[in-house]
Amino acid sequence: xxxxxxxxxxxxxxxxxxxxxxxGKSTLLNMINGLDDVTSGRIAVGGHTVSxxxxxxxxxxxxxxxxxxxxxxxxxxxxxxxxxxxxxxRDEADRRVQRYLxxxxxxxFGDYYPLRLSGGMQQRVxxxxxxxxxxxxxxxDEPFSALDEITARKLRxxxxxxxxxxxxxxxxxxxxxxxxxFLSTRMLVVTARPCTTHMDIAxxxxxxxxxxxxxxxxxxxxxxxxxxxxxxxxxxxRPAERAGV
Amino acid sequence: MPAVAINMWQGVKAIDLSLIRMGRAFHFxxxxxxxxxxxxxxxxFLLAALRYAxxxxxxxxxxxxxxxxxxxxxxxxxxxxxxxxxxxxxxWTLMFTIVLxxxxxxxxxxxEHWLTRWRPSMxx
Numbered sequence: 001x002x003x004x005x006x007x008x009x010x011x012x013x014x015x016x017x018x019x020x021x022x023x024g025k026s027t028l029l030n031m032i033n034g035l036d037d038v039t040s041g042r043i044a045v046g047g048h049t050v051s052x053x054x055x056x057x058x059x060x061x062x063x064x065x066x067x068x069x070x071x072x073x074x075x076x077x078x079x080x081x082x083x084x085x086x087x088x089x090r091d092e093a094d095r096r097v098q099r100y101l102x103x104x105x106x107x108x109f110g111d112y113y114p115l116r117l118s119g120g121m122q123q124r125v126x127x128x129x130x131x132x133x134x135x136x137x138x139x140x141d142e143p144f145s146a147l148d149e150i151t152a153r154k155l156r157x158x159x160x161x162x163x164x165x166x167x168x169x170x171x172x173x174x175x176x177x178x179x180x181x182f183l184s185t186r187m188l189v190v191t192a193r194p195c196t197t198h199m200d201i202a203x204x205x206x207x208x209x210x211x212x213x214x215x216x217x218x219x220x221x222x223x224x225x226x227x228x229x230x231x232x233x234x235x236x237x238r239p240a241e242r243a244g245v
Numbered sequence: 246m247p248a249v250a251i252n253m254w255q256g257v258k259a260i261d262l263s264l265i266r267m268g269r270a271f272h273f274x275x276x277x278x279x280x281x282x283x284x285x286x287x288x289x290f291l292l293a294a295l296r297y298a299x300x301x302x303x304x305x306x307x308x309x310x311x312x313x314x315x316x317x318x319x320x321x322x323x324x325x326x327x328x329x330x331x332x333x334x335x336x337w338t339l340m341f342t343i344v345l346x347x348x349x350x351x352x353x354x355x356x357e358h359w360l361t362r363w364r365p366s367m368x369x
Binding site for chain 2: 033034035061062064066067068070071072073074081082085114115116133
């Protein structure tokens with residue numbers, strides 16, 4: 001399913017992977033997270049080869065498309081959940097939970113139950129949960145794609161701030177070109193079946209970025225053009241159906 | 246208790262698998278997944294099953310007393326009914342009802358309310 005994907009992610013960078021749906025992005029994330037084994041090739045995080053058996057050597061945080069919080073636990077207990085699993089001492093865990101809730105702007109909401117929060121806030125809790133284990137690598141699987149555009153936009157902005165404040169390495173999977181361009185230090189465009197690197201673009205626009213930056217627009221335009229050409233090539237010899245028809 | 250078993254079966258079928266996947270993504274141990282992610286999701290179904298089982302058990306106990314035993318509410322009901330003493334029959338029925346209501350409102354309802362306190366209520 002995935003073939004010839006050879007990427008090195010620098011520590012502290014924010015790499016986004018942009019690909020058409022069904023190109024094996026979820027499989028890739030599962031393999032990186034040590035839930036599926038690779039059939040050939042090798043995945044290493046921080047010098048440790050990842051496989052289903054050796055997965056405990058590196059810490060990986062995950063943010064999903066949906067918040068996936070436990071509705072019967074308070075916000076605080078939700079963020080705490082993976083910390084308990086790692087046997088973090090009680091007061092250290094308390095401190096960390098509060099720190100990361102503050103970081104995502106929900107310091108006051110620790111005692112709320114998730115169902116009383118809005119979708120955007122729930123997703124922030126999920127982000128705090130992913131960060132609280134202080135992971136070597138944070139995997140984000142289209143975390144903003146289920147939110148309305150205004151909320152998503154605000155969260156993207158905050159996401160880059162938080163990422164810069166914590167200095168984590170982030171792997172961000174998305175199918176939103178603008179989002180990928182806006183967020184990442186480097187983006188990878190992959191093709192579907194087999195999943196191969198199509199483009200590898202470094203985005204040298206300094207942070208903090210504004211979504212309306214012309215440089216970002218230029219990159220977005222270029223990537224979009226290329227992406228559509230790639231899709232058309234993949235869908236065979238049919239006459240070019242322009243996007244937006 | 247096939248009804249209870251069926252209820253539990255439904256409960257297990259209704260488990261939100263995305264939460265289990267979340268647990269696996271964070272590398273929870275099997276026992277943690279069971280304790281922290283599976284059991285809490287089954288609890289509402291367990292409560293419903295328990296309530297049903299309790300009602301059924303009371304009914305059966307009363308009928309058994311009525312037919313075959315020489316003490317208990319069922320026996321008293323049958324005895325006074327045989328003597329055409331409606332006052333006693335109604336008194337025993339009333340007492341029986343009160344006991345059941347007490348169990349419902351003092352034990353079951355508060356427990357259920359506490360266990361499902363995370364659900365936003367209609368008012369807010």
